[in-house]
Amino acid sequence: MIRTSLRYHRPATPEESTAILVEYAGDVVVLGGGTMILPMMHRAEVEAGHIVDLRGLGLATVTEEGRYVRIGAMVTYGDLLDSDVVAREAPLLRRMAGAITGGNQLRNLATAGGAACYGNPSSDVPAVLVALGATMCLHGPAGERRVPAAEFFVDAFRTAVGGGEFLMWMEVPRLVVEVGYHKLKLCEGSGPIVTAAVVRDGGRTIATVGAASVTPLRFDLTSCVDSGVDTVDELIRDGVVNPWTDVLADGRYRRDVAGAVVRRAVADLREG
Amino acid sequence: MTAMVPASAGSSRREPALGAVEQTRRKHGDQLLVGRGGYLDDHEPPGTLHAAILRSPHPHARIRSVDASAARRCRSVRAVVTGAEALSLAEPLPHFFDPSLVGGRTTTVRVLAVDKVRYVGDPVAAVVADSLADAEAALDAIDVDYEILPAVVDAEDALAEGAPTVFDEWGDNVLIRFPFAEGDPARALAMAPHVIADEIRIQRYQTAPMEPRGYLAHWEPTGKLTLYASTQIPHPLRTNLSTIFGLSEDRIRVVATRLGGAFGHKFNGYPEEPLVCLLSRMTGAPVKWVETRADSLLVGAREYIHRFSVGFDDDGRILAITDRIIGNIGCLATWGGWSMTYPAGMTLPGPYLVSDYDIESIAVVTNKAPWNGARGYGKESATVAIERMVDLVAAELGMDPVEVRRRNLIPPERFPHWTVAKHLDSGDYRGALDKVVELAGYHRQRELQRDAREQGRTRGVGVAFELTPEGGDFAGSYVRGFDTSTVRVSPSGAVTVLTGVTSLGTGSDTGIAALVARELGLTVDAVSILQGDTDSCPYGFGNFSARSLATGGGAAVLAAREVRERMALAAGVLLDTPPEGLVFAGGHVHTADGGRSIAFGAVAEQVYRRAYAVPGLDQPLLEATKVDRPRNLTHQPDEHGRMSAYPTFPYSTHVAVVDVDAETGQVRLLDYTCVEDCGVQINPRFVASQIYGAIAMGVGGALFEELPYDSAGQPLARTFTQYLVPRANDLPAIRLDHQCTPSPYTLLGTKGAGQSGVGGAAASLASAVNDALAPLGVRITTMPLSPPTVLRAIRSGGKP
């Protein structure tokens, strides 16, 4: 049970939200879908006196904005699956959302933005955002701040979101030419152990590996994508210098399989 | 559906079969489906307070002092109790099964730890507040001064010279050793043309019921104590409460609420049972406590090492086996899970005819949390071990593993068959093996395997035979092999069965109702069943060891027959005909020629309205209570030193087909076939659902379920994110068929169907994965066969 007395805030503007985050700094959490933060508060792993619900800010939409698809921070996995724009312009997000372990309850509550802000190395969203070259649009005391996804994930469970800031949108470039994706997990109920998203854009082939390390890792496969298995595996293995370990799988396993996961994502890309 | 009154009604145990048992779906299944079942946590009388428990963060520590004064001042706190304070309020907790009854060591357990904590999670203090949130918040204000002691978490470390002792007074960490030996295995091994020595390690895992445990107590000022409990065993729980509180048993009512899964996890003996009662007494209000998932995942249920030798001849005949089994039972507690180390040894040598064997099962204590019971009850561990031995024999001789099994199975003409600790009732083991081979298309699967290997795939086919002793009876404890049922007919003709066995949601309640309905010529709907309420049900031992139908079911049938006899007498008077030929069918009692009939309810009504007033209507007791039990129990060693604590021996055969991904170690279960023999099936639908569930559990245990600890003694799996259970997509559609060799020793010919499948699934998967890896020269001896373990083995290329 949540042990603290909790004050619930439902601001109507970004400025108001930031003001609350600043005023109660250190004793406040942002509420997305709540699928991660609320159980953690129930287990007393997170304690806070204030909770800021972003539902009043109109961030639950997916829109096309010029060269970008703009995904609000409150867009759920279910919304991603339902969105025609996502299906057309950012199918990788749809692939990712469709392979989330949680069932309907989770898909209808959990947000991709929340997953990003939580920054769990063993999760699907970070590497996909990095692979797509997304931009994370934060709001804070200084107004809007735009951070490339590749810089957003700082460490395990640490992101670029600073004091008084929260995530408003994620902007994903439209029309990435070709993508391939592969996710390895231990069984249906397991979180991701290693994921790979491969993007071919112009002449370049870039793989982004998720869950293998504290933050997503990018590998330029352009020169070796047609080489043998060993070349790719060696490149990936050497790149996963500091592999992530959790109860489900140790770093050694993640490192050992990362090459195969990348190759399977490449094969997926080729098969279209 | 007709029910006859045979001329010999009630005079013989084994009457000619009546009509078929009505095959219905689960009683109240619709309520479960729409979420209206109502579980422990749905009970909340007005004014209920909530308890939270402070648990040890250390695996082993001395408690220097506990200061709870600040907690008493926290918001809405009504009571706080520490171990020292509880000393004078509650007597030591009785053991579910005291190891000293069978020559083991023991310990005194209090409702809260007093001077020492012995595992992470050991309860130290408790708080009651208006809300659970306030109670949990107040836990932070309790100050415990611990002196940290060295901990031991690994069973082999615990056996080593100079290891820290969990119970200082024992001098070492051995709770008990169970020997099971026959013949001269040393000599037989020495003479055997081939001997293989190997080991298999089975991880700590549990049964993960969806609904965790919970208790709600109300100790009223009048002195009456009521406990609602998510428990399998309400009556002995009541007896224990009486002992702990010195409160006469008749003043205590325990109500077992509907269970959302139990599997042994909800056997009684937990400290939280008396604790909520004590807290209710202290506060004068109802007090509730519900296990969190993290609490729930503390409970261990399995963790074994088998080190074995198997001697055999050139034809694959097994000549001798030895197996030294070490069970890491965690800390000893009053929950009785440690006793699973008994069947873990007793079950061997399984279904095989082996005259020389030497098995020793050793229960070792460590600073992990204790075990409670678990579906399989150690037999699944024995199955994994013996099936591994048979596979190794087959591999060594280059023989087909099915053929090696065939050659060693106990042949049908040998039944009943004695081993040192089992009197096997009946069976056609080869028949079940042949049937699964046929149903699985085993030989075709082998061809497909060859094709798959040629295409570079890593395909394996695994076979297993599981013997599942059931109905355990341990005189001296409250784990008994008999049970009691009452059948009561009301004036309207409504029939109520009250029984001492409980149902976990398996459908055994529906099965018992259907049996009674058949005896009385009624439909299942006309019979309701009441279980788990100690105020209304006869004293009984609840649910364990797949015993419900062979005990409470048999008793209900006997009681129904007695009632039917009296109803027949009355109907004979009312229809003016001799009672002997009357037929109970379709809700009526018919004359033998079918010419006249009277409604069942009308007979009952007339008995109540006119007994003693109408000549011949002089048996108005339309209620009977009977006890029944399987025979085939040998409590005292016979002249050969043999005894048998389990009366029935269902068994099952399994074939699993897997693909192993050699790059990632992932195991994909492609195909699964099972043939089971639980004797007579009362309702095949429920039998099938039990087998499916047990197989799913065995698959989870074989592939990924695990409760790891770090080397310092901290448990690492606290949510279902870390403890992985199988989902539908992890399992193929299971092909299931049955064989029936009735038990000669139970009233209905049943043998028990609640556990078969766990061991067979775990063993057939281990067999299949090892079969898949054989061409790589790789063997895996450590469970679970999770991708990291499998890949590590593959990468090692067979080198340790």
Ligand SMILES: Cc1cc2nc3c(=O)[nH]c(=O)nc-3n(C[C@H](O)[C@H](O)[C@H](O)COP(=O)(O)OP(=O)(O)OC[C@H]3O[C@@H](n4cnc5c(N)ncnc54)[C@H](O)[C@@H]3O)c2cc1C
């Ligand atoms: C059953 C289950 C299955 C799952 N399966 C998967 C899976 O297969 N793959 C996977 O990757 N993940 C999985 N997850 C994790 C899931 O993706 C996350 O729980 C979810 O996406 C978090 O989003 P939320 O909106 O619920 O976040 P919340 O729980 O509301 O918040 C999470 C964290 O982010 C912060 N936060 C949320 N929104 C913002 C914001 N806009 N700005 C700043 N901070 C914010 C919160 O303060 C909190 O610290 C699973 C979870 C469950 C419960």
